[in-house]
Amino acid sequence: MSTRTGTDVDKITLTLVHRQLVNTCDEMAVSMMRTAYSPIFSEGLDFSTLILDREGNLVANAGLNPSMLGASLYAATWIVREVGAENFAEGDVYIHNDPYRGGSHMPEHMMVMPMFVDGELVAFIGNIAHMAEIGGMAPGSFAATATDVYQEGLRLPPVLFYKGGEPVKDIWRIMLANHRTPNDSWGDLHAMYGSLQVGRRRLEQLMEERGTDLVTRVFSGIQDYTEAALRENIRALPDGVYHGIEWFDDDGITSTPHAIRLSLIVDGDEIIFDFSRSDPQATGPINAPYVVTMSASLNALLYMIGTDLPVNAGLNRPVRIVTKPGTICCVQLPGACVGGQTEYQPRVMEMIMGRVLGPLLPERAAASSGNTSLNFLFGGIDPRSGEYYAHYHFEATGWGGRMSTDGNNATMPPHANCRNTPVEIFELRWPWIHESYRLTRDEVGAGRLRGGAGVVRVLEVAADTISVSALSDRAHQEPWGLFGGSDGSRTRIDISPAGSEEFVSFQEHFGLVSPTKFTNVRLHRGDRVRLTSPSGAGYGPPAERVPDLVARDVREGYASPEEAESVYRVRLDASGDVDPVATARLREGTSA
Structure with missing residues (x-):
């Protein structure tokens, strides 16, 4: 059991500074929404804005798109480790969308920018956004009959996108040459970049007001707080092993169903999500990278026992996600996987929330x-x-x-x-x-x-x-x-x-x-x-x-008078109101 509690910062200060960090992420999100070219940004809000510590661990985000939680927790740390923190410089921005390097699916691109104070790396500003078009075999880059990742669009490892504040034009040329709608991509990428600048300015102001040392201690303290609170909530669950299964209709290539199998293990203040018995990865694009399985598991857990918790890397500490490479839950290169984020993830979430944890917490299921x-x-x-x-x-x-x-x-x-x-x-x-x-x-x-x-x-x-x-x-x-x-x-x-x-x-x-x-x-x-x-x-x-609710449903078109009687066991009179005597007889099983 962890002994980290974040008590080196008092709770009031922790709360106030964390709220400022979240407000910064919200302001970044508004900037992206207002400056984007594509409706998937400006109307759909299909993106997340992030503040990360100097190791790339998530500290705060805007509460827009929970589906990106796994990538928010993992993709930036991958970039930092692959590039090396010592190789970041002022004004640099890296971008990547590789589902085999901590990404979710290829339309979602992550940008990260380092922030320095007095020459020392203290944080990263980041965002993840679903680009409307990135090439591949189908417009919109969602090829339901793709059989490998190379058919799904342009895949980028972590690459330097801005160097010292200036665009790396060769990377821009490669990206825009592979996108069917380069003008929209140009505008959306600039919207993403602009939001990083908003986040950097606000974080600099916060550190000037509060002190860099205090703010970075809040980075650590808020993760410790989330870990401790989640462990406490897990302890309230009865120890045991709980099982669930869900099925996809097909994978777009064959009509064969594909199963997702989960064994959820509650052990004291820790939880293990074990998906290792799931079906082998599909030929079609319904597979999930590991971080999507992580997103689904953590999001379901938060819905059930952590709705009031700050979302950050502390969530990872009491939770383990176990998968088997080469299954539908942990796709291996070159498996197609664009559908994992949008179709697989909600399927797993609802299995956990309804069929696995639902019997334990019926009031939240x-x-x-x-x-x-x-x-x-x-x-x-x-x-x-x-x-x-x-x-x-x-x-x-x-x-x-x-x-x-x-x-x-x-x-x-x-x-x-x-x-x-x-x-x-x-x-x-x-x-x-x-x-x-x-x-x-x-x-x-x-x-x-x-x-x-x-x-x-x-x-x-x-x-x-x-x-x-x-x-x-x-x-x-x-x-x-x-x-x-x-x-x-x-x-x-x-x-x-x-x-x-x-x-x-x-x-x-x-x-x-x-x-x-x-x-x-x-x-x-x-x-x-x-x-x-x-x-x-x-x-x-x-x-x-409640019979009166059934009568309202009939008036509003959610049920017919016949369904009211045969399904809900409610008899309505000629005016559409509940006939209480006939309804009582129906529900008692006696003649109406």
């Missing part, structure tokens, strides 16, 4: 949300400008019910706090027309606390041709209910060819292996695409739902 980002990628020549465009779009889902409330409607999967791209931005930037965009109210999982609604988005192609790709899951397996709740609904990706009123699945129309994973399907003007995200599952037996 939630039924399944469908846990897919429903990644939809597209690109081509915009007829309005004659320029190439590409976009990575993700869709919201319905969350599962939980003990205290119904599931959220149309919210990103719980491993990310990203936002959707507004319809107005969507149609302004790319050649699509929205026919409709609505909630799937009639598909939610029933329960004492019901699931939330997913969304249905119908788009019409407004260009002569467009290339589309998708990487999603849950087409065959419904989101699972918890403690007697009903399952949610599945993912669907459908096509209505120009001139037709009927929708059929992409798989059926184009003869694809997978209903949710395909690459570079060519669509034409007038074709319509319908994206349907999963609805959340229910929590607890439907017959225990």
Whole structure:
């Protein structure tokens, strides 16, 4: 057991300085949002901003994208160790996106910049951001049928991107020559660089106000505090070994399901997540680098027992993540892995939160949300400008019910706090027309606390041709209910060819292996695409739902009068109000 507590800094000072560090990360994030070129930054907020100590250990971050936690904890330390701290100089910036060097998946690029005080290295400023386009076999760089990492885009080891404050132009030329939308990449990379400068200035001001020695002791103290608090929370769990399993529908190459198997070991004030019995790595891109498995495990643990803890490298100390290289949970080169961050990670999180720790902590558990980002990628020549465009779009889902409330409607999967791209931005930037965009109210999982609604988005192609790709899951397996709740609904990706009123699945129309994973399907003007995200599952037996809530659900379209009676055991009168006598008889199992 660790004896580190961070008590060399009093708790008030520790709290105030840490809050200033987090505020600095928040300001960095606002800078990135306001100066970015791509909507995935400016609207989606698919990035994280970081302050790290002089070894590259995470000290503070903006609370934007939990999915990047593993890379935030590991990628910077990899850069520092590979480059050597002694080789950093004032104004240098390194960049990398290698999933085999502590990265998550290749679209997410990490930048780190050292900070010196009186010639001494005292900290690093960093960020991780999902670039909208980095080359590879598909526009948007999400190739659902990729079979190795070389098909997924331009892979960078840690390379010097700015030297002494000046751009290393050869690296810029290589990157922009391999990106389909170099103008957007140029702007987004500068937005990332600008946020580092904001962080450096604010951290310098903080050290001038508080003293460099105090601030660096807070770096250490806040990590010690997180470790001690997490250990205390783990001790409250009963010792034992707990098991869980989740399945992918397919990997985009074959229709074979792939299993993720977990043994979670609680031992005193430590936890081991053992994924070593999981299936061998897939041929397709659903595999996860080690840091993604780390993200999933730590995020699930924080949701369950650490929602009030500062997020930093102290999380690693009481927790071990065990995997076997060459499995779906720890991909080996050259395995494809772009889908691990968006599809694998939420699947593992919800398995831990619902099926593994849920029985121990039912008051904090939630039924399944469908846990897919429903990644939809597209690109081509915009007829309005004659320029190439590409976009990575993700869709919201319905969350599962939980003990205290119904599931959220149309919210990103719980491993990310990203936002959707507004319809107005969507149609302004790319050649699509929205026919409709609505909630799937009639598909939610029933329960004492019901699931939330997913969304249905119908788009019409407004260009002569467009290339589309998708990487999603849950087409065959419904989101699972918890403690007697009903399952949610599945993912669907459908096509209505120009001139037709009927929708059929992409798989059926184009003869694809997978209903949710395909690459570079060519669509034409007038074709319509319908994206349907999963609805959340229910929590607890439907017959225990408060009757007045069932009546409200019927009024709002979440259930029909027939479902109210057959599923929830609630009889409504002609005005739509609860008939209390008939309902009591239904629930007692006597004649109504």
